[in-house]
Amino acid sequence: MNTSFSLVRAGPDDLPFIMRTERQEGYDRLVGRWEEQRHRDAFVDGSHAYFIGCDGATPTGFVMLRFWNAVERTTLVRRVAVVNPGQGQGRRLLAATVARTFHETDVHRLVIGLFPDNLRARRMYEAIGFQAEGISRGSAYFGGEYRDELVMSLLRPEWEASC
Numbered sequence: 001m002n003t004s005f006s007l008v009r010a011g012p013d014d015l016p017f018i019m020r021t022e023r024q025e026g027y028d029r030l031v032g033r034w035e036e037q038r039h040r041d042a043f044v045d046g047s048h049a050y051f052i053g054c055d056g057a058t059p060t061g062f063v064m065l066r067f068w069n070a071v072e073r074t075t076l077v078r079r080v081a082v083v084n085p086g087q088g089q090g091r092r093l094l095a096a097t098v099a100r101t102f103h104e105t106d107v108h109r110l111v112i113g114l115f116p117d118n119l120r121a122r123r124m125y126e127a128i129g130f131q132a133e134g135i136s137r138g139s140a141y142f143g144g145e146y147r148d149e150l151v152m153s154l155l156r157p158e159w160e161a162s163c
């Protein structure tokens with residue numbers, strides 16, 4: 001059940017949860033992980049916004065956005081990870097984050113770059129309305145190598161039409 005789901009804007013006090021979640025076993029090849037200082041810098045750089053999904057009082061995952069409320073009106077979904085994958089937590093979390101972003105800012109385009117073989121993530125993005133645009137070659141410097149990313153986006157008119 002998701003009746004007690006809530007989305008909260010995260011702050012530095014949430015760093016232990018965020019850092020624990022991005023370090024879950026098996027996530028190292030799927031998402032980045034930052035040291036504490038880099039997260040702390042992001043919290044105050046005016047560009048990043050973090051959100052946490054909660055089931056009751058229990059945090060279920062986090063989303064990190066970059067270019068929050070940017071004048072260019074494009075916001076990047078920079079990182080998303082949940083505690084218990086494959087149970088709908090990610091879909092609830094990201095759908096709520098997308099809604100909040102469109103409500104609270106003038107953003108026109110939400111964009112994500114994911115590794116093409118991350119089919120679970122792709123399915124989640126598609127379920128929310130993101131569309132695949134194509135492969136961005138060598139765009140992710142990750143674990144010491146340059147990896148391709150699948151670019152997916154969701155535009156405000158598409159999101160509004162789906163509401």
Ligand SMILES: CC(C)(COP(=O)(O)OP(=O)(O)OC[C@H]1O[C@@H](n2cnc3c(N)ncnc32)[C@H](O)[C@@H]1OP(=O)(O)O)[C@@H](O)C(=O)NCCC(=O)NCCS
Nearest residue numbers: 030080081082085086087088089090091114119120121123
């Ligand atoms: C990506 C992530 C946030 C998605 O959250 P989630 O809670 O696992 O996703 P959901 O359960 O809401 O949805 C996953 C969908 O993928 C499907 N799925 C699960 N495993 C799959 C697989 N191996 N191949 C294809 N689809 C798969 C599920 O059936 C579900 O689709 P449905 O809702 O149509 O049934 C989560 O899996 C996660 O934290 N992964 C590790 C970090 C990561 O990959 N982050 C994304 C980087 S871009």
